[in-house]
Each structure stands twice: as structure tokens, then as C-alpha cells.
Amino acid sequence: MDFHQLVVFTKVVEHKSFSKAAEEIFLSQSTVSSHIQSLEKMLNVKLFDRVGRENILTPHGERLYHWAQKLLLMKDEALLDLNQGMTEFRGVIRMAASSVPSQFILPKMVKQFRNEYPAATFNISQFPSRAVADKVLNGSVDFGVLGEKYENEKLEYFPLLKERLVLVTPLELKLKGKVQIQDVISYPFVMRHSDSGTNSIFERFLKKNGLPKDQLNIIAYTDSGQSLIQFVRQGIGISVMSEIAARDYADQNLVNLYSIEGFEEDRYFYLVYNLQKTLPLISRLFVNFATGNKGFHLVDKE
Template sequence: MDDFRLRVFYSVARHRSFTKASAELFITQPAVTKHIKALEDMLSLRLFDRKGNTIVLTPPGEVLFRYAGQIFDLYQEALFELNSFKSQQKGSLRLGASTTIAQYLISPLLASYYERYPTIQLSLLTGNTEMIEHAVLAKEIDLGIVEGKKHHAGLKYHDFLEDELVAVVHSKSRYSRLKEITLEELSALPLVLRERGSGTLEVLETALQGRGIRPSNLTVVMHLGSSESIKSFLEHANCLSILSSRAIEKEVRSGELKIVSIKDFRLPRTFSFVHLQGLPEGLAAGFMTFARRYYQQ
């Protein structure tokens, strides 16, 4: 149903590489070049330019890339809807979600999915990002949703939702009077942070290293395994933490927790779908499309 030339273009545009598109689509690099040229000839437009060793999209290429993403999402959604008329729509889908996502995002999504597709059996494995990635690699789950960096060459990552990490204190803490701190002040303040293997900790440490600050220089009093345990700890200790803004929405609204700005320092991150290399198929592909539509509403 879909145009393979457009799929080739979309792969090259996402990776900014003919070689990576070739590996993803299991075709030769000359074949990739041939498909791109055929598409450009058909459109009478140049879609890519080369700048040194880098491939960049032309303005027409940017437009096509945006629409191609929407086309493939709609295509997957159409297949998913059509499969509801066939027995293939029945079955089981094994999902995994890192801790923050499982606690604050996925429950309403799963409930909506169940209401729409009650014949599909869902299961959810929860753990930190590292655990979920290993579960995908071991084929213990079909699809994961994780936070943090992309780690494994054997896994495919697709951007899902944007998030931001923020510094937070309890309103009863002596540090609640703070409105803004510097990175140097952050390093000196007592911190309670997520455990090793969590995407939250990894994003923080990577960003600090980019600013020349070693994670070992932080004053970390404890590592805990969930945002909920950290929030409870903050209630009884004069400490700061770095948590997902999605994890503290209710407490910030109620005044229980307070966000402290860090001068000239932000911690954006992306939640991602993750599956084994290759294009996702069947229920996993349909769930990705359903989830994106759900959070776009």
C-alpha cells in the first residue's frame, strides 16, 4: 500500500545517511541512491544536499520529511483499524516502561487502548531504562518505552514524548526559599537522586559532564529507585532532587513541592519507543501509532 521510494527517503532523512538507511531497509546502498534519484526525478525537486561528509535536507526535502512521517503514522493506524476485522487483531502485546513513564504516563493510555481493543491482552513490565532495554533484547517484551540516551545498536528507538528534568525541593525544606541557583551551588547542595541505570540520572550526569562538572563532585546523600520514594524522602529531609516535571505536577500545584531554577541550565529529554532492529510489526506498530494519537489529542 505504501510507496517504497518514500520509505527509503524517510529512512535516509531520519538517519542523514544512505549507509544507515541501507542497513535499516536491508537493501544495497546503490539501491538507496537509485530510489532517491527516482523520487527526485518524479517530483522534479532536489531533496538532499551534501555539505562535506554530511547529508542535509533541502527546503523541499524538509516539507516531504514532515508529511512522510504523518503518512506512515496514518498508514500504520489504517492497518491497525483494518486488522480489527480479522483474527490477527486478537493476541497479546507485551509492553515495558521505565519507572517514570509507568508511574505517571502509561496508565490512562493503557485504559484507553483497552476500551478501544478489548480483545488484545496487555501486560506491562516496569523497571528502569536499562532493565527495559535488556528485556527487549532478550525478547521478554515486544515494545518498550524508555527515557535517557540511546544505548544499543541492536535496538531501534523512536521519539515519543518530550519531557524536562527540574530541580525540586519540599516546601518545608530550608532550601524552599531558593528561587534560582547556579551549577556550582547545585554541586554543593545535598541531593537525593535516582538509582544507577535510570534514564533520569543518566540525562543529568551527561548534561553536567557537558558543562565540565563530574558527577562524583555532586553532594549525593542517597540514590533511590523511584520518583515517589524521592518525593517522600524530600518531605523529611533538607535536600534537593532532580525529577521529571511530569512526576511532580500535582505536588507543585498543591504547593507541596517547589521548582528551583538552575541558571543557564536546562535538562530536556525525550521518551522513546524501543524495539528490536527492523520495522515494528503488528500489535507493536499499532500501539505506537495509537499512543502518539492519544497524546496529540
């Protein structure tokens, strides 16, 4: 058993697929299968059961995955300790992010982290906030960045950035001052799907004001913040969205941006990780960079 075999094994576990693991580590599927078969022969145990289209760990496989994570982490820590130039440390950071963080927050985080660790590479997937939390829970990513908390004893959240939600309208629809939500409830709305952080916060605001969501004139739902803003630009509807996302478009005079009266709740974007998952060292360095004293600078200085 060698470290390379353990890396291959952990990738198959995380993807539940020999072919997807092969794609990530740039090997043929037959080579990946050969490594797994060699491990099984050497250990004299079966590591995977084939269930439908997925490869599910056997009890022996679960125990090996536990030890493989620890061994690979120890190897990384040893290499880092021996390497005086820490910036040369290499590794892939696998993360999931919701729409706004992936477009407006992560690029800054990646840039600042790579200033310290230029050999780090990133594998970033975009999902609605709830799906990001699920990906972190099931261990298919190292951590996530999202705009809403979904409480679970396994999840640890760290606030990265505070913001608020705002109303955006097409340029031809001009309103005065702070907007009363009751005054615009009859307008056509474009909404994020129910599993987005933005939607969850807006629904709480509606409930607080005694306004059932079904009173809104909702004409479209979308997973994409970019699609949402294009719907608004085309005059199809108005929307409530992240100020961070809306501000760029408002500054370019592409949409109008308004505060909503009584909508005082601060909204945070969080980094979330699984307390029960042993992170690769490069990912742990990223988490420490985000949550430690050094931290990221996510707001542009004037």
C-alpha cells in the same frame, strides 16, 4: 503440531522457564512440559537444553522459534482480516517501562489504545531505563517506553513526549528564580541509580559544567520515583527529576519546583522496539498507533 503448542513453545522460549510460561498462559507446568515433549516427538528433535536453572534453545529450537513467530503472526493477521470489527481483536501486550513513563505516561496510552481495541490486555514491568533497553534487546518484552536512548543497531526509537528535568526541594527550602547548580551543590541530594535515564542526563549536565559527580553531597540512591519524592518531602535532601513527575506534587503544594540555569537540554521519552523481533499483531498495532498518524494524546489540553 497446532497453534496452541506453538504458543506454549514461544512462551517457554521468552521466559526461559517452564513454570513462568505456565503462569502466563494459565496452564500447569506439567501440561506445558507435555506440549513441549509432544512437539519434540513429532519433529524428532530436541528443542531445549537445561543449563543451570534456565532452559536454553537448541539450534533446532531456534529455527522453530523463528517459524513459530511467523506462523502465529500470520494467524493473527488472518483473524484480523476476517474480523470486520477490529476492536474485538484480543491479545496480551508485554512491555517494559522506566519509572516516570510507567506512572505518568502509560496509563494514558493504555486508556486511549483500549478505546480502539477494548479486548487488549497488558503485562507491564517497571525497570530503570537501561534495563528496559536490555529487555527489548533480549526479546523478553515486545517493546519498551523509557527516558534515554541506548544506541544499538537492533533498536528503533520513536519520541513520544518532550519534557525537561527540574530541581525539587522540600517546602521549607525556598530558593529564588532559576537555580544555579553551583549554588546548591553542597545540599544533600537524593539521586536515581546510575542506570536511569534521569541520572544519565544529569551527569552529562554536570560534566558540561565541569562539576564531577563526586562533588555532590549524595546521601541516598533509589530506583523509585515515588520514593525519591518522599525523601524530598521529608526534608532528607533535594533532587533533580522529571518535570512531569514533579509537577503533580508541586501543584499539590507538597514540594517546591525550580528550573536550573543553563539546563536547556530537552529530554524525550521514547517508545523502543527491536527491529529483529517479530511482534505479535496486537503489539504491532500498539506500536503503529504510537508511531503513526493517529498517535497518542499524552498532554492534557487546557
